[in-house]
Amino acid sequence: MKPALSVIFFTVMSGAGYGLWCLLGLALATGVYPLSGTGVLVPLDFGFVLVSAGLLASTFHLGRPGRAWRALSQWRSSWLSREGIASLLTYLPMLAVAGFAFIGHAGIGLRVAGALLALGALATILCTANIYRSLKTIAAWRTRQVLPLYFMFALLSGGLWLWAWLALTTGLAMSLAFPLALLGLAIVAAVIKVDHWKCVDALPANTAGHATGLDTLGRVRAFEGPVTEESYLTREMAFVLARKHGARLRRIALALFGLAPALGIAAALASGAAWLAPIAALAAIAGVFVERWLFFAEARHVVAAFFPPAQA
Amino acid sequence: MTSLPAPSNKKLGLVIDLDICVGCHACAVACKEWNDGGDFGPLPDDEPYGAEPHGVWFNRVHSYEVTADRSSENVSAPVPQMVHFPRSCLHCETPDCVTVCPTGASYKRTEDGIVLVDEDKCIGCQLCAWACPYGAREIALPHSKTAASDKGRKDSKRGTMQKCTLCVDRIYNETLEVRDRQPACVMACPTRARMFGDLGDPDSDASKAVAERGGFALMPEFGYQPVNRYLPPRPRRDGSVAAATASIPAEETLDTAQLPPLLRWLDKALSR
Numbered sequence: 001m002k003p004a005l006s007v008i009f010f011t012v013m014s015g016a017g018y019g020l021w022c023l024l025g026l027a028l029a030t031g032v033y034p035l036s037g038t039g040v041l042v043p044l045d046f047g048f049v050l051v052s053a054g055l056l057a058s059t060f061h062l063g064r065p066g067r068a069w070r071a072l073s074q075w076r077s078s079w080l081s082r083e084g085i086a087s088l089l090t091y092l093p094m095l096a097v098a099g100f101a102f103i104g105h106a107g108i109g110l111r112v113a114g115a116l117l118a119l120g121a122l123a124t125i126l127c128t129a130n131i132y133r134s135l136k137t138i139a140a141w142r143t144r145q146v147l148p149l150y151f152m153f154a155l156l157s158g159g160l161w162l163w164a165w166l167a168l169t170t171g172l173a174m175s176l177a178f179p180l181a182l183l184g185l186a187i188v189a190a191v192i193k194v195d196h197w198k199c200v201d202a203l204p205a206n207t208a209g210h211a212t213g214l215d216t217l218g219r220v221r222a223f224e225g226p227v228t229e230e231s232y233l234t235r236e237m238a239f240v241l242a243r244k245h246g247a248r249l250r251r252i253a254l255a256l257f258g259l260a261p262a263l264g265i266a267a268a269l270a271s272g273a274a275w276l277a278p279i280a281a282l283a284a285i286a287g288v289f290v291e292r293w294l295f296f297a298e299a300r301h302v303v304a305a306f307f308p309p310a311q312a
Numbered sequence: 313m314t315s316l317p318a319p320s321n322k323k324l325g326l327v328i329d330l331d332i333c334v335g336c337h338a339c340a341v342a343c344k345e346w347n348d349g350g351d352f353g354p355l356p357d358d359e360p361y362g363a364e365p366h367g368v369w370f371n372r373v374h375s376y377e378v379t380a381d382r383s384s385e386n387v388s389a390p391v392p393q394m395v396h397f398p399r400s401c402l403h404c405e406t407p408d409c410v411t412v413c414p415t416g417a418s419y420k421r422t423e424d425g426i427v428l429v430d431e432d433k434c435i436g437c438q439l440c441a442w443a444c445p446y447g448a449r450e451i452a453l454p455h456s457k458t459a460a461s462d463k464g465r466k467d468s469k470r471g472t473m474q475k476c477t478l479c480v481d482r483i484y485n486e487t488l489e490v491r492d493r494q495p496a497c498v499m500a501c502p503t504r505a506r507m508f509g510d511l512g513d514p515d516s517d518a519s520k521a522v523a524e525r526g527g528f529a530l531m532p533e534f535g536y537q538p539v540n541r542y543l544p545p546r547p548r549r550d551g552s553v554a555a556a557t558a559s560i561p562a563e564e565t566l567d568t569a570q571l572p573p574l575l576r577w578l579d580k581a582l583s584r
Binding site: 001061062063064065067068070071072073074076077078079080081084131134135136137138208210211212213214216217218219220221222223224225226227229230231232233236237301302303306307 | 379
């Protein structure tokens, strides 16, 4: 599949924003968040920037961005529609949390708003993952790892920013549980991602014989495509560039979203250097960006099997 | 409304005979011609006369080389066979291209099962094209390098998904003669390799041809239940090219007794 930058930017940035909102909301709901007022507003607003920039970028993928509002209507059947609704609804508890933090309220209202914020963020991530997971035509997106990975990458890339904020304002000694949980998450995400790549590599190739049903007659070779030029289908669904550099890009992604945050957290906790936290967060989001690029670029669409190998 | 309607009794679709299709692309060209000017057009092109023409086609013809497995045929070296394969929307009964649509633009008609895109609702997210394993949908790209003279005419339809309409603006068109109320691709086919009909009616000519010839659906494992059917190439008869070539004897025999005396002497002299 063609890795469209608008969609990659959207899933990575909004994912991080929702991950941040989810953890912040959870911390507020359970009352373990150590800060109030500006201490809440800064990470909340940072999440707002990530989420909104991503949502805005996603409209650049549309042929008719001005009609994007129509996407809210088909929630009964379409995950994309559900995602649109969930993403917009999540702004409501976000505004409530912002309001409570602004007036300095820290009671039950803030807790409920925090819980709703976490739920809305999780629901939106679920919808995003299901947009891709529900496509039967792309086997690489239907594996069991896709859904948990979307959650993990969102929580990891967003959580690291929240931790970076806490580390820079309250110091590293405040709570060890959160950074250690993020460290564990980075390792688990890396393990599951490697498992996903193994599954993707083991997928059987789609053949022209199967696509056309002519394999009952013998061996089938795509002799000629319909046109000598590229078409929408070959440009969009038969993207081969990534597989050439796939192995190297996978290592880069693993190093950035797995190794770098894990080492960064360990080193920061060991040395007390809080400035390592935002660097770990930056590395993670860059790593997820590479991972997401590969998620699209390495995925094979069934329709490519109709075309001669040179065109597919 | 992108939830699928209850299955209709009428299932309009195409039956394509792979045995007699000669791969002339007339169906594809006729389709482009009709839909570029018809009620549902236009089908915009980028640089149609430029170095790299690029545009939307509802119907595309592929060519495949099929070589029979040695075990299944008696000839020692099987001769490859060319199969031309027109590919277009199969107007599936339960397609995901309809249900994934976030806007309700992609829909399946209750009355005859035709799958259509409402161009006034489509936002061009392309999820329906991703959901289709048959490559039936192509978007009219919004960021084209259209020639200035073409602007205005084509821009209104840019940025939306395009697909085969089964010539819904022909088949019910009362301004056309009854015999012309068929899809443009069917009308154009010089070998009558395309048949239009109601595949929900077992007594229609299309359904009968499917039953008689063992018509098959493409990639049924997706569960989309395509309405269109393909008729497989017929098995080769013994008089086929491969068999005829194999039966030619290595040396021709000459009955010299039949020759006139002069030629009989010549044969004798030359054979010495």
